[in-house]
Amino acid sequence: MSNNSALLDFVIRLGDNNLILGHRLSEWCSHGPFLEEDIATANIALDHVGAARLLLTYAGEIEGGKSEDDYAYLRDHVEFKCALLVQQPNGDFGDTQARQLYYSSFAYILYTELKNSKNEQLAAFATKAIKETIYHLRHCSEWVIRLGDGTDESKQRMQKALDNLWTYTGDLFATTAGDAQLVKDGIIPDVASLQSKWYDMVKEVVTRATLTMPDASAFMQSGSREGKHTEHLSYLVGEMQSVTRAFPGAKW
């Protein structure tokens, strides 16, 4: 694998993480628990879609002659490289906050390292995106704490949400041979090495929420980087691409 295709793979992976999570969060629009939270969730969705646009546009430049839309709307779901975690359904409000806590903690640690990338585009992206990420983290952490340290029912449901999504968290840290080359060149951090820091970060919030960390040695699902996704992704991609597929090349 050439360095260029390794870089392309990493950029699309990160772009897809943002696109798919952004789309998932947008599904809450008009279904939020109350007006203010509905707007907050849509804001966060837009942040993720905005990050995806930057990354997929950059991917198009690396590959040459492709646009962000080519990646978002004209790939089949098996070609997506997003992590298993971000494609999981919204579930109840607690499930969505657990997913966000897991992902935003990961993004925060990744962007902190990526800011020092020798690749100027990636460094600039991380510098911009980390500010949004800090806010996402603050927002979802407050909810995890509020629900975990809330009523008997909210506590039990928040714990269940953390437990159910846990099996998808290992896959966030999956790396490829291409990644290893990029690490050597100072383009990206070694993502696998970020896991213990991530664990401590999540644990701090979970502990404040008076909840219990899932078993760190539990079985982890894997395969997203080889295009082996959970069943949920194909439905999401089908809906996301429905207009493009029905009206190819349509413009407004």
Next chain:
Amino acid sequence: MSSDSQFPLWEVFIQAKSGTPHKHAGSVHAVDKEMALQNARDIYTRRSEGTNIWVVPAANIVASSPEDLGPFFEPSNDKPYRHPTFYELPEGVKFM
């Protein structure tokens, strides 16, 4: 009187930029300080309206009532000498 079935109400004040006063922007529902601050940020600063936010529980705001209009405010209507209109404003005063 119908009761509000939502979370408690908070009033939101936004400072457009450093040095200017906070202005009332609207209100949000929230269960605690942090949620009020975040909701205010998400609803009232989406288009770069502010650099600082105050949130205050609406219940803690003491307001004059419409009946106070006469006794509170009309007595000052015939006292124009209280207005600082007879002074020239020094140059460099930005926010008056």
